[in-house]
Amino acid sequence: MQIIVLDAGTLDFDDSAWAALRELGNVQLYRSTATNTLAITQCIGEAEVVFTNKVPLSADVLQALPNLKFIGVLATGYNVVDMAAAARFGQTVCNVPTYGSATTAQHTVALILELCNQVGQHSASVHAGDWVRSELFAYWQQAPRELAAMTVGIIGFGTIGRRVAAALNMMGAKVLASARTERNPPDYDGFDWASNEMIFARADL
Amino acid sequence: MQIIVLDAGTLDFDDSAWAALRELGNVQLYRSTATNTLAITQCIGEAEVVFTNKVPLSADVLQALPNLKFIGVLATGYNVVDMAAAARFGQTVCNVPTYGSATTAQHTVALILELCNQVGQHSASVHAGDWVRSELFAYWQQAPRELAAMTVGIIGFGTIGRRVAAALNMMGAKVLASARTERNPPDYDGFDWASNEMIFARADL
Numbered sequence: 001m002q003i004i005v006l007d008a009g010t011l012d013f014d015d016s017a018w019a020a021l022r023e024l025g026n027v028q029l030y031r032s033t034a035t036n037t038l039a040i041t042q043c044i045g046e047a048e049v050v051f052t053n054k055v056p057l058s059a060d061v062l063q064a065l066p067n068l069k070f071i072g073v074l075a076t077g078y079n080v081v082d083m084a085a086a087a088r089f090g091q092t093v094c095n096v097p098t099y100g101s102a103t104t105a106q107h108t109v110a111l112i113l114e115l116c117n118q119v120g121q122h123s124a125s126v127h128a129g130d131w132v133r134s135e136l137f138a139y140w141q142q143a144p145r146e147l148a149a150m151t152v153g154i155i156g157f158g159t160i161g162r163r164v165a166a167a168l169n170m171m172g173a174k175v176l177a178s179a180r181t182e183r184n185p186p187d188y189d190g191f192d193w194a195s196n197e198m199i200f201a202r203a204d205l
Numbered sequence: 206m207q208i209i210v211l212d213a214g215t216l217d218f219d220d221s222a223w224a225a226l227r228e229l230g231n232v233q234l235y236r237s238t239a240t241n242t243l244a245i246t247q248c249i250g251e252a253e254v255v256f257t258n259k260v261p262l263s264a265d266v267l268q269a270l271p272n273l274k275f276i277g278v279l280a281t282g283y284n285v286v287d288m289a290a291a292a293r294f295g296q297t298v299c300n301v302p303t304y305g306s307a308t309t310a311q312h313t314v315a316l317i318l319e320l321c322n323q324v325g326q327h328s329a330s331v332h333a334g335d336w337v338r339s340e341l342f343a344y345w346q347q348a349p350r351e352l353a354a355m356t357v358g359i360i361g362f363g364t365i366g367r368r369v370a371a372a373l374n375m376m377g378a379k380v381l382a383s384a385r386t387e388r389n390p391p392d393y394d395g396f397d398w399a400s401n402e403m404i405f406a407r408a409d410l
Contacts, residue, residue: 010343032341054342102353102377109314109376110322117315120325136237137259138215148307163375170372171314172307 001025002047006033006040006055011074025049037061044068052080059085070094098159105163112168112205116145148172153203155196162186168205176203206230207252211238211245211260216279230254242266249273257285264290275299303364310368317373317410321350353377358408360401367391373410381408 003021009031011017021027033043033055040057041064044050048067050057053074059082062068071081073095086093114120118141125131125141152168154161157179165175169188176194185191194202208226214236216222226232238248238260245262246269249255253272255262258279264287267273276286278300291298319325323346330336330346357373359366362384370380374393381399390396399407 007341010341012343012348103349103351106318106352106376107322107349109372110318110324113311113315113318114324114328117312118325119315119319120323123319136212136215138217143217144308144312146308147311163377167314167372167375170368170375171311172368 001049002045003027003049003051004044004047005029005051005074006043007031007053010053037064041065054080056080057086058082062086062089062091101159101163104160105167108160108164109167112147116147118142118144146172150174150204151176151202152205153194153199154178155199165191173205206254207250208232208254208256209249209252210234210256210279211248212236212258215258242269246270259285261285262291263287267291267294267296306364306368309365310372313365313369314372317352321352323347323349351377355379355409356381356407357410358399358404359383360404370396378410 001024003025005018005027008018008029018027018029028047030043033039035055037058037060040055040061044061044065046067047065049070049072050068051072051074057071057080062082062085068089068091071086071091071093073081073093076095076097076099078093078095081093083093122141130141131137131139147168148171150172151174152165154165154175154177157165157177161177165177166186166188169175169186169190174190174192175186175188176192176199178194178196178199182193185193206229208230210223210232213223213234223232223234233252235248238244240260242263242265245260245266249266249270251272252270254275254277255273256277256279262276262285267287267290273294273296276291276296276298278286278298281300281302281304283298283300286298288298327346335346336342336344352373353376355377356379357370359370359380359382362370362382366382370382371391371393374380374391374395379395379397380391380393381397381404383399383401383404387398390398
């Protein structure tokens, strides 16, 4: 079985990460692939299996690949694949629905805390001597913005949204969440379901 | 009643914050006070009530103030007061045991996420054009350090420690906690009580 990876360079893996795939067939890794129909179809060629992260697989591409049976999207969103065309040509498409949920929640909270606490800026200021020169050692360049005084709105209360909300709630924030189906509310204080309109009207974050 | 605040400058209040105190007596605010016995005793004078954040009240100071009845420490730690001397002279000492728990937990998590994600550095890099010039738009200056792969050790599992631990656990970290009395364990997965020695041996953070 011939297996093609169109843009392995988007994944910062050493080669051992592909070992399990190599047990299933002959794996050809391209670091990246130009995003035009000719380049993509030439890379895939007679292969039965292709993996892509960002290289788009349009109806034109899929139609030109009669051997192709399986498309693995190395991401959560699968908008890079023309799903209707893949269905028409009997090509199975799989994505990775839940990788990195904890990591994405962590990064979201990190972005919020950069806005609120600006640790890097204060670290540079302290290194520059502003602390040792301060009069009363009660010192900041900008007062921290306190989550305990904020309401956070989460639109889409799935795995990542729930983790972000819980982490912020542990630091004192109230949480408003909107979801297509309001189920399994978290058990901490300061949580309410809300419409998107209410979130835009009331949320600080 | 004469009420003295020795170092009001350490608290970034506008004057209205002292209104409740002014209802109780004649309040004199010093922005700061030199930390020698003579300066401190002169500031306090005949007052019955004194508030301090960082100005130390030694046995020598307390002995020189026969009118003093009450010492309010504008902080959690009360190591600035010679407690044995205050007890000997019948001077009541109060601290503020639980102010800013959510804010302190927030700042602790902000410090950790600066180490892990370095948002400020990446923001500057993106502003400098590194993102738009990147080849595959899968780009970082330093890979994020993932809490989901870490064990966090908390020594002293009080209000702040529990909030920090819960927030980090929501982002995937395992938690080891040591406490003089192991009670009310949190109900999330990945929590264990541990000795300080075990924490130093096993914790990443």
